Amino acid sequence: MAPALVWLTALMVVPCALVLALAFFRRGIYGGIDYTFTLENFGLVFDPLYAGIFLKSARIAGTATLIAVVIGYAAAYATAAAPRRWQPIFLFFAVLPFWSNYLIRTYAWIVLLNREGLVTQLLRWFGYTGEPPSMLYTEGAVIAGLVYNYLPFVILACYAPLSRLNPELAEASRDLGASAMTTFRRVILPLTVPGIAAGAVFVFVLSIGNFVTPALLGGGRFQMIGNLVYDQFLTANDWPFGAALAMALIAIMLLVLMAQALAADRAAGRAAEVKADG
């Protein structure tokens, strides 16, 4: 196991530590690095201009997460309600698109949404004669692309607890006079929170640091944190600031993961309560 650990240390731990260190240095006059200690880069992250991009990224990632969780939970619920022998097949076909290339899945939305794309053609076919609507290169297009790309994982994450759910619990709740809605809200939903949390964290974390989807579906000037980091390293040549942005991204990610662990703990507590009550 030693060679693998050396590989991970040399090509992951050391480079990441280097980025962390870079964030504390100054940008050199000609784009290089001036090795004097500073906290300026972290201050700049909170500059209204950049903090605004963080907020926008969080808003887009949050919206995509919400939509993906609603659709993904419904799909997982419908899969878990299907006859047992069909469930693996339904699940397989829900996850299959996830294994095709990310760029290609994103490109498919350019084909659908561009001015002469399939959606415009469909509208025309239904008798629409006005100007083609501009759907591509909008925030909506970015959100659609993120939901599309990460939905399969939410379905998988939500299916796991739903399929393990004891049907007798829901029956007992109905027998005791609870409506279908109450049974769902008070029994099924709380027991499946860990799956929802896992799916939501996955979508949020991958969305907020995403760089490809905003670049392709948001258009050239559309910026999320990922694009900002990209620019600092490949065009603006301000590596220390880019490094500070990357560290801020990691910090957000760790916060979200900790929140998930907390939610999972509380859900486990609630599940124990339901079991004790039953």
Add this chain to the structure above:
Amino acid sequence: MTSLARTFSMRTILMLVYAFLYIPIAVLVVLSFNEGGLPTAWSGFSLKWYISLAGNAAILSAALNTLIVALVSTAIATLLGTLLAIGVEMRRHYGKGLEALIFAPMIIPDIVLAIALLSFFSMINLTMGLHTIILAHVVFNLAFVCSVVRARLKSFDWSIVEASADLGASAITTFRRITLPVILPAVIAGALLAFTLSVDEFIIAFFTAGAGRASTTLPMQIYAMIRFGITPEINALATIVMAVSIAALTLSQRLNRGVIGQ
């Protein structure tokens, strides 16, 4: 809700979700066979976009680069990842730090690993090219191979390894005759997964490829083509790439039923 109405609404949900997941991909595949190449009108079945791909030197050289990167990084990652999995599972008691080290490559954002490696390679003055992409891809590939093989080893009875040693077999014989046959399906599944991930990987390759077109991989080429605009050739290329990765993954799942899904 009656049970009939319930079944009906469940089926409707599934059908809508599948439509959402598959229509965008289906449109690409259909358009790749469209003579005119444009989404505006169907002008007849044709393979001309596939034929034109075969004559596109930039795409062919990118495909060759991708194949080299994927094969080499998969080979290294499979060897290192498998040994790591055996080492970790044999000890059973391992620290949280080790666990985090193995888990990190799978969750660290691509863009962060990409800039970290770019900074590192330029700091040590290593000229970047296909070799640096391979070094980078092994990082996440070995973590994935390791997790697939570990899942298999969880149910492995280590006492038969001890028994084999007690009966006088050398460590190498024991590995070859006992451990390897048990984990082989997982090793192959892990290798196929690594191969697919490497073929599809874009961001890290983009940052560690260095200057010049010589080390452009297929995803980098696809990205450049997409940014340039819609061309019917991308549809054909997309169809081929999707077919290859889905075939590799389906094979991997068959070999190692259940392990990857967990």
